[in-house]
Amino acid sequence: MKTTIASLQWFLFIVSNSIIVPIVIASQYGLNSSDSIEFIQRTLFVLALSGLLQVLVGHRYPIMEGPAGVWWGVFSLYAGLGVVLFGSQGETLQVLQFSLLASGVIGIFMSVFGLVDKLSRYFTPPVIGTYLILLVAQLSGSFLKGMVGIDGTDTNIKPLITVGSLIIVLLSFWVTSHRSLNKLNIIISIGLGWGLFALMGLTEPIHFEDHLFYLPELFVFGTPRVEWSMVITSLFVTFILITNMLASIKVVESVLTQKGEKIEGNTVKRAGIASGVSQLLGGSFSAVGAVPISGSGGFIATTGIVQRLPFIIASVLLLLVSLFTPLTSILSSLPAAVGYAAIFPVFASMLTLGMKEFKQAKDEEDALKRAGIPLLAGIGVMFIPPNSFSNLSPILTTLLSNGLVFGTMIAIGIEVVYSFRHRS
Numbered sequence: 001m002k003t004t005i006a007s008l009q010w011f012l013f014i015v016s017n018s019i020i021v022p023i024v025i026a027s028q029y030g031l032n033s034s035d036s037i038e039f040i041q042r043t044l045f046v047l048a049l050s051g052l053l054q055v056l057v058g059h060r061y062p063i064m065e066g067p068a069g070v071w072w073g074v075f076s077l078y079a080g081l082g083v084v085l086f087g088s089q090g091e092t093l094q095v096l097q098f099s100l101l102a103s104g105v106i107g108i109f110m111s112v113f114g115l116v117d118k119l120s121r122y123f124t125p126p127v128i129g130t131y132l133i134l135l136v137a138q139l140s141g142s143f144l145k146g147m148v149g150i151d152g153t154d155t156n157i158k159p160l161i162t163v164g165s166l167i168i169v170l171l172s173f174w175v176t177s178h179r180s181l182n183k184l185n186i187i188i189s190i191g192l193g194w195g196l197f198a199l200m201g202l203t204e205p206i207h208f209e210d211h212l213f214y215l216p217e218l219f220v221f222g223t224p225r226v227e228w229s230m231v232i233t234s235l236f237v238t239f240i241l242i243t244n245m246l247a248s249i250k251v252v253e254s255v256l257t258q259k260g261e262k263i264e265g266n267t268v269k270r271a272g273i274a275s276g277v278s279q280l281l282g283g284s285f286s287a288v289g290a291v292p293i294s295g296s297g298g299f300i301a302t303t304g305i306v307q308r309l310p311f312i313i314a315s316v317l318l319l320l321v322s323l324f325t326p327l328t329s330i331l332s333s334l335p336a337a338v339g340y341a342a343i344f345p346v347f348a349s350m351l352t353l354g355m356k357e358f359k360q361a362k363d364e365e366d367a368l369k370r371a372g373i374p375l376l377a378g379i380g381v382m383f384i385p386p387n388s389f390s391n392l393s394p395i396l397t398t399l400l401s402n403g404l405v406f407g408t409m410i411a412i413g414i415e416v417v418y419s420f421r422h423r424s
Helices: 002-018 020-028 033-057 069-086 089-112 115-120 125-147 159-177 182-199 229-258 268-284 295-303 309-323 325-332 336-342 344-359 364-381 394-400 403-423
Strands: 065-067 290-292
Touching: 002 020, 002 033, 002 065, 002 182, 002 295, 002 309, 002 336, 020 033, 020 065, 020 069, 033 065, 033 268, 033 290, 033 309, 033 325, 065 069, 069 089, 069 229, 069 290, 069 394, 089 115, 089 229, 089 268, 115 229, 115 268, 125 159, 125 229, 125 336, 125 344, 125 364, 125 403, 159 182, 159 336, 159 344, 182 295, 182 336, 182 344, 229 268, 229 290, 229 295, 229 344, 229 394, 229 403, 268 290, 295 344, 309 325, 336 344, 344 364, 364 403, 394 403
Parallel strands: none
Antiparallel strands: 065 290
16 A cells, blocks of 8 residues: 555656646647647656666666756747748757757767766765755746746736645645655645646646547657757757756765665666667657656655655556556646645755755865855846847757756856866
8 A cells, every 4th residue: 555655646746747848848839639648648658668767777766757857948949949940840840859869879878988977976965955956946936937827828827826826835735744644745735736726617628539549659740850950959958968867866865865775886877878768769759858857856855755666656657647548638637736836845845955965065164155156147047038048049048048057067167176176
């Protein structure tokens, strides 16, 4: 029974973190309802396979694979820009398939030749602490917008959605602090929250397709279109993906250590290769590229579920659900506000994890000083309107418009300089 409950917790956590991105991307590219559902199914299918690949042969930790934020940014950027560069949104999606495949190949080569191992040396407590604080700062905007009903088309706050979200957040915090119910936090919060929204008339009708099952197909958008100019973008995206992967592994290792669990050794190369294969899967199945999600550390810390088995079962369940169209249709109808509100306490706990990282540094005061510049720069970028970067190249836009990426890159750069100074 404990394993069943823990598996359902993981399953709902993965779904609530993953379902929004493919819905938004499908809307940006004008996919009809049937194509949107299939796009969601393929994305969930790839996420499930990626999670199983990592937990079984990669880093071997219970870390969920979610749609990579950097790929979301690239898809969003080229939703408008791609029409000018490549001729149509359909051709743009073909180019993005190629970009995902290129990223996978680059990631595998970087891992095989030891570049990922060298990069992992610089993921010290100050870098991880900075990363987690920036992550919370960046996600706070998405969470609050989602919980008050703001989306890409309507920027007005919805009072009824806001009240419903607040009730779910309070319920979730209460369940998290309850000694007996804290392991049921995600189940209770999403279940009661979804029911509450239904009673308040805040849910959309579920659109069911005619077919029961859907087997993901290869290259749904057509043969990948080779654009060598996108290789540079793929190289940069791969570096960011590896950075996020290493950060997520370090975060989960830190949480597991605090829980008294054994830490795997020599995981970086295996995890990097698995991550590269994951990008190949995303490109082959015309889905969104995946990346290990740091929020898994907050989930483990909040629920106390440290075993791998519940995560494996949840990933298998997600794999099966992605093939069964009616279930995917139901999951895709989950109100975004319910998902954000239910997992709000989990991501709020990430701030605590970030602060604890600085305490693990040899010199806490020096570590905090080194974090000042990347935190100021990263959080500052988050307040710059996205359209301010429209006159820059796509690569610079991907870097400078993302506060988490920008701040983390600066933190790693400072750590590299700091390490060289102390070697000499």
